[in-house]
Amino acid sequence: MIPALRRYARALTRDADTADDLVQDTLVRALRSERLFLGGDVRSWLYTILTNLNKNRRRSLARRPQFMPLLDNNPDASGTEAEGRDIARALATLVEEQRSVLLLVMLEGLSYREVADIQGVPIGTIMSRLARARAHVKAAIEGERPALRRVK
Amino acid sequence: MTDPRIPVTEDELHAYIDNELPAERRGDVEAWLSTHPDDAERVRSWREMAEALHARYDSVADEPVPPRLSIDRLAQQPRKWMYGAIAATLAAFIAGGGTGWLARGAAASPSMFQNFTVDALDAHKLYVVEVRHPVEVPGSERAHLQQWLTKRCGWDVRAPELGATGLKLVGGRLLPGPTGPASFLMYESASGERFTVYTARAKTETTQMRYVKQDNDGALFWADNGVGYVVSGGSDRDRLTQVARLVYDQTEKTGG
Numbered sequence: 523m524i525p526a527l528r529r530y531a532r533a534l535t536r537d538a539d540t541a542d543d544l545v546q547d548t549l550v551r552a553l554r555s556e557r558l559f560l561g562g563d564v565r566s567w568l569y570t571i572l573t574n575l576n577k578n579r580r581r582s583l584a585r586r587p588q589f590m591p592l593l594d595n596n597p598d599a600s601g602t603e604a605e606g607r608d609i610a611r612a613l614a615t616l617v618e619e620q621r622s623v624l625l626l627v628m629l630e631g632l633s634y635r636e637v638a639d640i641q642g643v644p645i646g647t648i649m650s651r652l653a654r655a656r657a658h659v660k661a662a663i664e665g666e667r668p669a670l671r672r673v674k
Numbered sequence: 675m676t677d678p679r680i681p682v683t684e685d686e687l688h689a690y691i692d693n694e695l696p697a698e699r700r701g702d703v704e705a706w707l708s709t710h711p712d713d714a715e716r717v718r719s720w721r722e723m724a725e726a727l728h729a730r731y732d733s734v735a736d737e738p739v740p741p742r743l744s745i746d747r748l749a750q751q752p753r754k755w756m757y758g759a760i761a762a763t764l765a766a767f768i769a770g771g772g773t774g775w776l777a778r779g780a781a782a783s784p785s786m787f788q789n790f791t792v793d794a795l796d797a798h799k800l801y802v803v804e805v806r807h808p809v810e811v812p813g814s815e816r817a818h819l820q821q822w823l824t825k826r827c828g829w830d831v832r833a834p835e836l837g838a839t840g841l842k843l844v845g846g847r848l849l850p851g852p853t854g855p856a857s858f859l860m861y862e863s864a865s866g867e868r869f870t871v872y873t874a875r876a877k878t879e880t881t882q883m884r885y886v887k888q889d890n891d892g893a894l895f896w897a898d899n900g901v902g903y904v905v906s907g908g909s910d911r912d913r914l915t916q917v918a919r920l921v922y923d924q925t926e927k928t929g930g
Binding site: 524525526528529532533541542545546547549551567570571574575578579581582608609610625627628629633634642649652653656659660663 | 684685688689692694716719720723724726727728729730731732734735736737739740742743799802803805864865866867868890910913
């Protein structure tokens with residue numbers, strides 16, 4: 523479960539250290555409140571904690587000056603480098619809820635129902651967020667490729 | 675059986691590649707895609723997107739888990755750094771919040787009641803993001819917390835039991851309110867969702883419950899026997915109402 527949480531956190535935050543901080547806080551919180559866990563799916567529960575913590579983290583960042591990473595600092599991309607950068611950059615342009623839905627469905631393989639429970643919204647909202655996210659990422663990737671070719 | 679002549683919707687295309695489509699409709703969608711190249715192209719691009727995501731991020735899941743994320747290690751010493759030094763909390767409060775409170779006091783406000791709702795929401799926003807130092811006194815010292823806040827505020831401060839809504843008391847702190855001290859209690863669900871209950875002296879004796887929303891936060895507020903209550907939480911109004919009801923019922927019983 524921890525490897526999958528790390529993958530989700532990395533894609534969500536696009537920063538290795540921030541991602542592992544989130545996973546650590548998620549695990550600590552889960553351990554601390556295990557008595558509060560009322561049954562159900564542990565996997566969904568952990569994704570929920572992580573998603574909420576990231577939301578809190580982003581809200582606290584929003585009040586400070588923004589420091590954006592100049593470069594994607596994860597040079598460990600497998601696959602072709604360009605492909606990895608394309609998708610990471612396209613993800614970065616999504617709003618938080620859409621990025622989370624896209625990753626939970628497409629990367630983590632969760633069902634619409636599970637994602638709806640994680641985000642605390644109806645399934646219809648999840649479907650429209652997913653559709654918007656896919657359209658947005660598609661446009662971002664297609665908009666970027668011709669420019670890359672020209673540079674080469 | 676579904677009717678293959680019913681046009682395939684955008685939602686169905688997504689459900690199709692996410693394996694969320696009812697089995698009996700899959701054939702219809704496949705037939706549709708063979709005659710609608712634009713839709714087929716989109717579905718193909720979504721598949722490529724999923725492949726690109728896995729190509730980019732699956733390697734993270736294959737890495738060895740760093741020692742600091744080892745469950746054994748985390749389970750051994752969670753307390754040590756969860757409720758850190760009170761001094762650090764105070765320092766963070768003074769540096770982060772103190773000046774804000776003073777600055778707002780100088781600005782004229784339309785109504786005291788609105789003013790303290792804004793204070794409550796600001797406090798909510800300020801502290802719900804705190805991972806290590808959200809409160810001054812932890813919820814494990816509930817009796818001491820209630821006694822201390824009651825003494826400082828001058829009215830009966832009781833931390834309501836919100837277990838029925840899945841919320842547990844994180845703890846509380848004393849805050850400067852618009853006309854004197856204010857009490858601030860934080861609650862948390864198992865999934866990390868946080869709610870706060872703020873009380874301060876109100877000029878209005880008793881009012882109905884009212885709702886206010888700011889950005890992604892919402893608050894329900896009311897006054898009862900000269901004490902104002904503000905329950906703040908996320909943007910889900912039904913959930914907030916559920917929590918506020920429970921707070922309201924318990925304060926009413928204890929006589930405010």
